[in-house]
Amino acid sequence: MGIPPVTPSPIDKSPVVKHPVPLDLRIAQVDDRDAVRAFLGRLSPSTVRARYLQPSLKLAGPSGERELNRLLAANAAKHVVMLAVDGADVRGIGELFNQPIGRAELGLVVEDAFQGRGIGRALLRRLTRLALARGIRAFTGDMAHGNARAVALLQRTGRPLKTQVVSGGVQFTLVLQS
Numbered sequence: 001m002g003i004p005p006v007t008p009s010p011i012d013k014s015p016v017v018k019h020p021v022p023l024d025l026r027i028a029q030v031d032d033r034d035a036v037r038a039f040l041g042r043l044s045p046s047t048v049r050a051r052y053l054q055p056s057l058k059l060a061g062p063s064g065e066r067e068l069n070r071l072l073a074a075n076a077a078k079h080v081v082m083l084a085v086d087g088a089d090v091r092g093i094g095e096l097f098n099q100p101i102g103r104a105e106l107g108l109v110v111e112d113a114f115q116g117r118g119i120g121r122a123l124l125r126r127l128t129r130l131a132l133a134r135g136i137r138a139f140t141g142d143m144a145h146g147n148a149r150a151v152a153l154l155q156r157t158g159r160p161l162k163t164q165v166v167s168g169g170v171q172f173t174l175v176l177q178s
């Protein structure tokens, strides 16, 4: 299937690396609800597991609506929800949750058919910039054992990455500023 040509946007013209997908990166808004719902509905079970670490979570029906409510609840001071948008479609979501002592928990998910094209990296780069501007000095998070793509994404930032195996997964800390 062909990828449509890059359409520069008035919101964000920063290029996405590798095989480019037309992309704007912007903060989620309440009226993104339908596009975010459709995005969640396109995620494969393995991508949902990798993001949420809950084997039985299904993002359809009531649990999908709960997740939509969580993503679109306006609380900009504590929770940043960044969308990677390709025309009318959401292709990726990056989240930051403020934590104490200059940290933020990081969550990233990219639609299956668009993984490996630089969208995760673009989201991470934008969230890093935003975090540094807010005085956040480290990202923390959890991932499944063996999530090579997520590990590679974090390692390729060139920033110090600490991982710790815990029951049920791997906790990571990515140092943005020491």
Ligand SMILES: CC(C)(COP(=O)(O)OP(=O)(O)OC[C@H]1O[C@@H](n2cnc3c(N)ncnc32)[C@H](O)[C@@H]1OP(=O)(O)O)[C@@H](O)C(=O)NCCC(=O)NCCS
Binding pocket: 018, 047, 050, 051, 106, 107, 108, 109, 110, 111, 114, 115, 116, 117, 118, 119, 120, 121, 122, 141, 142, 143, 147, 148, 149, 150, 152, 153, 156
């Ligand atoms: C992890 C995830 C967010 C990465 O986003 P992405 O858009 O697929 O990743 P990118 O295309 O930006 O690639 C970033 C780096 O990942 C690595 N990578 C890409 N494809 C890979 C693959 N198939 N295998 C291993 N590493 C890979 C590369 O190092 C790449 O850097 P490079 O382009 O400099 O080589 C995405 O794959 C995803 O949504 N996975 C499921 C959810 C998840 O695991 N979330 C992380 C836990 S919160």
